[in-house]
Amino acid sequence: MEGKEETLALVYLDYAATTPLDPEVQQAMREVEGIFGNPSSIHRFGQEARRVLEGARERIASLLGVRPREVVFTGSGSEADALALLGVALAKGKGHVVSTEVEHSAVLGALRLLERLGFAVTRLRPDRLGLVYPEQVEEALRPDTILVSVMAANNELGTLYPIREMAEIAHGALFHTDAVQAVGQVPFRVDEVGADLVSLSAHKFYGPKGIGALLVRHGVDLFPLVPGKQEGGRRGGTQSPVLAHGMAVALEKALRLLPEESSRLLASRKRLEAGLLSVEGVELNGHPERRLPKLVNVTVKGADGEALLLAMDLMGVAVSSGSACSAGSLEPSHVLLAIGRSPREARASLRFSLGRYTTEAEVDRAVEVFREAVARALSRLRPGEHPLEVAAEVGGLELVAIAGVYLEGYRQGLPLVLDGFPVSAGALLAYRLEPGLKEYLFAGHLSREPGHRYILEALGLRPLLDLHLALGEGTGAVLAMPLLRAAARILHMATFEEAGVSDRQ
16 A cells, blocks of 8 residues: 555464464364363263363374374373373383484483483484484394384474384384374374374464374373373373364364375475575585475574574564474574584574465565575675674664664663573674673673563563674674664664663662
């Protein structure tokens, strides 16, 4: 419309983190949301709820090739992973567990706990393509091995593992697979895979958040992590018939659309991959073929992954720098380190994941934004250039305005540091203009007190970068940051009180 600024639609390419709730699933859940009874109650309200719950259990069992009583509802895929590993181990009492170095954090956390409880754990290392082979499992087996746990599809690389062959090799040990990224994404039936325990999560296939399941083969002894009589005594707590119903409906639709969706996503992935790899310095992570059709993980040599991620986000494209369950961590991806990436390379990586609603136009837009973000991230000051000139050229006056806020705070002695070191790109530019700012930020006013959040919150400034890491990256990290529109109004504020900051410390 004339007189209004044209805005681009946001592009979501983080389907490996979570998927939007499918409208059909949402409608199906609304149809049963009035059924509020406790499924364990014997009166009519409880029995009505139980009919919905057990109906969902039967549908999921049929779709995945198990018996209804082998479906144990959980609160998430992570809980299902923990129940599988800890439940089996605690039921056995002692023994040896085999897994890999590239598992989801829920599995890795359970393995660490098992070691503290006295269990022996062997972690298999992948090759540079992220693959783990059946022969490695066979070599790791011991007479006291009680469990082998290998994921079906890696959540960061998309690598697909030969779990059927591994399950056959496991022999007397039980075999668990974290299939959270596989179910609904690639063909998967438990009766064909041969696993004893399988983890899945509804929100990965367009179902509701807050519900997952552990499929447990009949006869497998499982120690409950949450005591109670629900779920056959394997997982206590009142179940949600509404969530279970939504999970069943979502799984039915995902499997019905799977053949068509797999072909479409594979074509889109190849289109995206070709565009990303055409950018200089970009390298693919993971196997080029044995991969989920929806996922591409790349490393941008010499860049900062978090900076790229935030730059793309502010330009309207949402991607990730790794597992959503590890977001906010300053540690590089354990998966990328395991396949031989250096910590610096691991931090320079991004994950793109496509989904049901991704269009070719969105793929092309993502490549365009990625190309621009990489160019900014890799830019450097040339000899004789002034930081303000480059900032104005690359990002306009708003970045300069943010820097002005930090400089003024420095002169007035105001604490401007957000808890845990995150600061805006303007803080880095201010540091370039006023070297004393570094000592000011690190020495006199740095603390973990929540009160130090007020200045950035009052000004509406979004935390963008870890100062400690960024100062070591040079001005390229500064120039990589997209501008914060909220800073524009700072130019018109005469005092900090006008910005809503009155509780100075």
